[in-house]
Amino acid sequence: xxxxxxxxxxxxxxxxxxxxAPLLLALLGPLFAGEPGARAASFTAGxxxxxxxxxxxxxxxxxxxxxxxxxxxxxxxxxxxTYAVALPLGLLGALTHRRWxxxxxxxxxxxxxxxxxxxxxxxxxAVLTPGAGGLALLVALVSIPDAAxxxxxxxxxxxxxxxxxALRMQGETWWRTAVGYAGRSALRTLAADAGVRLTGVLxxxxxxxxxxxxxxxxxxxxxxxxxxxxxxxxxxPWAVALPAVLIMALTMGTNLLCDAALDRSGPRQRRGRAxxxxxxxxxxxxxRRHRAPxxxxxxxxxxxxxxxxxxxxxxxxxxxxxxxxxxxx
Numbered sequence: 153x154x155x156x157x158x159x160x161x162x163x164x165x166x167x168x169x170x171x172x173a174p175l176l177l178a179l180l181g182p183l184f185a186g187e188p189g190a191r192a193a194s195f196t197a198g199x200x201x202x203x204x205x206x207x208x209x210x211x212x213x214x215x216x217x218x219x220x221x222x223x224x225x226x227x228x229x230x231x232x233x234t235y236a237v238a239l240p241l242g243l244l245g246a247l248t249h250r251r252w253x254x255x256x257x258x259x260x261x262x263x264x265x266x267x268x269x270x271x272x273x274x275x276x277x278a279v280l281t282p283g284a285g286g287l288a289l290l291v292a293l294v295s296i297p298d299a300a301x302x303x304x305x306x307x308x309x310x311x312x313x314x315x316x317x318a319l320r321m322q323g324e325t326w327w328r329t330a331v332g333y334a335g336r337s338a339l340r341t342l343a344a345d346a347g348v349r350l351t352g353v354l355x356x357x358x359x360x361x362x363x364x365x366x367x368x369x370x371x372x373x374x375x376x377x378x379x380x381x382x383x384x385x386x387x388x389p390w391a392v393a394l395p396a397v398l399i400m401a402l403t404m405g406t407n408l409l410c411d412a413a414l415d416r417s418g419p420r421q422r423r424g425r426a427x428x429x430x431x432x433x434x435x436x437x438x439x440r441r442h443r444a445p446x447x448x449x450x451x452x453x454x455x456x457x458x459x460x461x462x463x464x465x466x467x468x469x470x471x472x473x474x475x476x477x478x479x480x481x
Contacts, residue, residue, distance in 0.1 A: 164412035171405030174398040185217040193385035195391065204388045207380050208370065209420030214393045217396060218372035224402070225360070227354045228286045233292035234299050234349065237344075241296075242303025243330040246311045259306070261297035268293035269356060277365040287366030291356045295349065306338035327395050339416060347410030349401040358399055374399055 191209035192199050203212040241261070245254045264272075273290050276282070282290060310316065311334050319329045335342075361367040361375035369380070374395035381391035 153211050163408070163415065165406055167408035167412045168400050170475070173411055174220060174405070175224065175308050177217060177398065178224035180217075181217030182221055185214050188214065189450075195386060195388035197390075200460060203390045203394060206377065206388075206391045207384060211325070212377075212388075212394065215372050215377055216374070216394050219377055220398060221376040222284050222371070223354070223366065223374050223399070226284050226366070227350060227442065228293065229285075229288040230291040230353045230357065231346070231350050233288065234295040234353070235346075238293070238297050238303055239335070241300040243307055243334060245300070245304040246307040247316070247330050258301070261300055262456035264294070265297035265301075267294075273365060274363070275354065282366050284366055287360055290366075291353055291360070294356070295353060296377060299345070299349060303342065305344075306341040307334040310334040319384065322377035322470040340374060343414060345411055347407040350406050353402050354399065415456075 178285055180444050189200070189211060192201065195207060195211050196205050196209075197204040201211045203211070206212055206215060245257050249255055269291075272294050273287075278292055280286065300387070309332075315333060316329060319333060357366075358375035358378075360369075362379045363372050367373045367376050369376070377395040378392055378399075381388075385392045
């Protein structure tokens with residue numbers, strides 16, 4: 153048991169270290185970027201630029217410090233918006249007894265789920281010009297159907313349990329029944345889905361920025377850096393490798409962090425689980441089942457000597473005192 157706990161802590165720490173590097177660069181990088189310096193030749197190394205220059209001669213390290221902010225904030229905002237809409241829709245579809253209401257909630261989401269996500273983003277971007285906030289809304293819109301179905305499937309088993317019926321008979325509110333019981337029962341499934349969801353959102357945000365949606369062609373953005381600097385990848389690889397590795401570390405570290413958090417909470421739930429019927433706990437020395445029952449005295453009971461076997465009575469003794477076999481009245 154101690155080995156499992158130590159391994160779980162080491163895995164959690166390792167995942168936290170992986171995800172901390174891109175997060176710190178994304179959140180605190182603009183504070184240390186400084187003022188832009190003079191531009192040099194494209195795709196060169198040295199000259200005061202330890203990571204080299206990009207396709208227009210800008211310092212790659214400064215672009216890395218500035219480029220994570222829009223990617224990470226847009227992905228986190230899109231994920232939060234996705235669950236803010238998907239949680240009530242999924243819980244409503246799982247807990248409602250009205251079939252028409254469930255169909256009204258879930259069937260439009262199935263139609264939107266059938267359309268490729270990137271195609272929806274490109275179609276909207278062809279009509280409008282979304283910025284970082286608009287891109288977060290678009291990514292959340294295409295992620296809501298899948299997330300809502302996941303929430304509904306995770307809460308369906310808890311919604312059909314007798315505990316939910318008991319809460320309804322007691323007059324509990326829908327919010328307490330849905331969030332307080334069904335939502336808590338599906339918490340582990342939703343936590344695992346959150347890591348995968350953030351990875352998919354990062355993929356959509358990076359791909360949209362790679363295609364020029366939600367970001368300027370020369371913006372300081374990790375995905376834009378990968379796109380614009382790919383022509384000089386074999387000349388100056390740091391301009392592509394640094395932002396690509398940071399995006400990969402953010403996605404991989406998020407999944408590892410969610411898995412490690414679930415592993416840490418697993419043994420606690422197993423310790424609180426009821427014992428199996430075929431493995432009932434043995435009674436201890438101080439328990440009542442271990443003590444032998446004390447004999448209780450009964451005044452009407454015969455003494456022990458009376459129950460001892462003895463000689464069978466003869467005819468003379470069976471006739472009673474003062475009488476013989478040939479006596480007459």
